[in-house]
Amino acid sequence: MLSSLLLLLTAQSNPVTVITNVSVITPGSNQISQSQDVGFDNTKILFVKPTGTEPIIPSATKVDGTGKFIIPGLWDMHVHLADERSLGLFTANGVTGIRVMFGQPLQLTWRKNIQTGKSPGPEMVLAGPIVDGPKPVWNGSIGVSTPDEARAAVRKIKKDGYDFVKVYSLLSRECYLAIADECKKQKIDFAGHVPHSVGILEAQAAGQRTSEHVMEVALECSDHPEAYRAKIESAAQEGLTKASEVSRELAPTIVGSYSLEKQTKLIDELAKGSMWQCPTLVVLRNIANLDNSSINNENQNKYVSPFMKVQWDPKNDFRFKNRKAEDWDRSRANYSSIVEFTRKMIAAKVKILAGTDCLNPYVYAGYSLHEELELLVKAGMTPTDALASATINPAKFFGRDKSIGTISEGSVASFVLLDANPLEDIRNTHRISAVAQNGKYYDRKALDKILKDREY
Ligand SMILES: [Zn+2]
Known part of the structure; x- marks a missing residue:
């Protein structure tokens, strides 16, 4: 567990982003944790907590995850x-x-x-x-x-x-x-x-x-x-x-x-x-x-x-x-x-x-x-x-199930934010709102730019 003080100190050295009020999906189970705040820095997921239970980090960037779903990368x-x-x-x-x-x-x-x-x-x-x-x-x-x-x-x-x-x-x-x-x-x-x-x-x-x-x-x-x-x-x-x-x-x-x-x-x-x-x-x-x-x-x-x-x-x-x-x-x-x-x-x-x-x-x-x-x-x-x-x-x-393939505290910050629930229809994995790759966050606009740059 990361204490609040430690979290605030981390936030000073590394920019923290929090996706608020998002539904977290655990692949392999049908469980969806609704209304979660997922905080991450430039490498790791710092916390996954019910919305509003983690102290506010003033410097954190907030992304509204309402109506969205988060899956591991x-x-x-x-x-x-x-x-x-x-x-x-x-x-x-x-x-x-x-x-x-x-x-x-x-x-x-x-x-x-x-x-x-x-x-x-x-x-x-x-x-x-x-x-x-x-x-x-x-x-x-x-x-x-x-x-x-x-x-x-x-x-x-x-x-x-x-x-x-x-x-x-x-x-x-x-x-x-x-x-x-x-x-x-x-x-x-x-x-x-x-x-x-x-x-x-x-x-x-x-x-x-x-x-x-x-x-x-x-x-x-x-x-x-x-x-x-x-x-x-x-x-x-x-x-x-x-x-x-x-x-x-x-x-x-x-x-x-x-x-x-x-x-x-x-x-x-x-x-x-x-x-x-x-x-x-x-x-x-x-x-x-x-x-x-x-x-x-x-x-x-x-x-x-x-x-x-x-x-x-x-x-x-x-x-x-x-x-x-x-x-x-x-x-x-x-x-x-x-x-x-x-x-x-x-x-x-x-x-x-x-x-x-x-x-x-x-x-x-x-x-x-x-x-x-x-x-x-x-x-x-x-x-x-x-x-x-x-x-x-x-x-x-890979023997790395503590650090990848999961949305949990301490895991690598690689995940996908979706606009619709993939458990209802697997094709919803196409509906990508944002991607985090090892802590680097790409919103839809940034992803579209990557795509545009790769057209022939
Ligand atoms: Zn092959």
């Missing part, structure tokens, strides 16, 4: 970054934290620029460059062929100052297990795709912290997962094209032998286990629907560079350019089955994180996190649990 747990200025789009959309899934040296500088107040942007947790098989899917990845190379990649990523290791689809089993072991030794997390060569539960047992995009489920629930994995694994050593070719050949057998019993067991084990799921429904929906324009948001395209718009055209994307009508139909059916699997995970209380995979086609920095919340609700989450997946769940995932 949102986290997008799966993003990619193209440039520094797009970072402001997260702040302008109430996304006060991001987990960057493909780190590059420049991003360490961008993070510093945010921390020193040079430019607006979210808190950044950074993966190193992707670690993949010998012929990586993406340029800029670290390709590894042997366990020694895999271990060396882990040590380099740690030495270069990144926060965790991102594993990817084409890793061989022995390289993957070497990464898991080296990460334990170096005390650094690893997360990302469950490689084709490894089972989901095996990845969980190896200590992988998150699994992205609900991958490898069909294989896990098939009749002979080890045999299929071995085939895809050897193809993966020759690169993505070969791996996809073999996957496509095996698909009818894998899907044909899908066992609901195995699925139930898998979901049970995930619910009991330590690995978090980041389904990224918004990107999966988009890439299943690139052949129609419904996913194209004209209001948001103005924040996308001309270069990126060209990249977003499926004709220019190596993953989609050869797709035919039946491939799009198949990918839509695949998306529906992912949504149904997610629905079951939600019902079984599997640990879920909200993430978008922005920078992929029509997945917009900042904006799309709100779409992800909406899609999670459509898949069966309550609005308050959807909010939790972007606030208190990331906080628990």
Whole structure:
């Protein structure tokens, strides 16, 4: 508890702002504390008290929160970054934290620029460059062929100052297990795709912290997962094209032998286990629907560079350019089955994180996190649990639930002030009145300025 005297002293050295008579939302519960005063300085929330019970600080700036709702700052747990200025789009959309899934040296500088107040942007947790098989899917990845190379990649990523290791689809089993072991030794997390060569539960047992995009489920629930994995694994050593070719050949057998019993067991084990799921429904929906324009948001395209718009055209994307009508139909059916699997995970209380995979086609920095919340609700989450997946769940995932993901005394002053109640309709998270990012307060006018400056 901060005594009144201490509070007055704090107010002299740090400007204090008080949002008065606001409704405070605790994600994960349906509880709303009405008529609260929330005071914060340039780093922390100083108090959350029923309106009128905290002594008046003469120097404090007051914001009338009547009719408004306050939620903790949102986290997008799966993003990619193209440039520094797009970072402001997260702040302008109430996304006060991001987990960057493909780190590059420049991003360490961008993070510093945010921390020193040079430019607006979210808190950044950074993966190193992707670690993949010998012929990586993406340029800029670290390709590894042997366990020694895999271990060396882990040590380099740690030495270069990144926060965790991102594993990817084409890793061989022995390289993957070497990464898991080296990460334990170096005390650094690893997360990302469950490689084709490894089972989901095996990845969980190896200590992988998150699994992205609900991958490898069909294989896990098939009749002979080890045999299929071995085939895809050897193809993966020759690169993505070969791996996809073999996957496509095996698909009818894998899907044909899908066992609901195995699925139930898998979901049970995930619910009991330590690995978090980041389904990224918004990107999966988009890439299943690139052949129609419904996913194209004209209001948001103005924040996308001309270069990126060209990249977003499926004709220019190596993953989609050869797709035919039946491939799009198949990918839509695949998306529906992912949504149904997610629905079951939600019902079984599997640990879920909200993430978008922005920078992929029509997945917009900042904006799309709100779409992800909406899609999670459509898949069966309550609005308050959807909010939790972007606030208190990331906080628990990082082991920081005392300082972020909550509106309480002593927590980091990163929050979003909304004009309408998100528990009534999750789309109300779009209705942003103000954002605080680590104690820096942006009212609507300031947020609009950030947006204006980022138009192309
Ligand atoms: Zn990604």
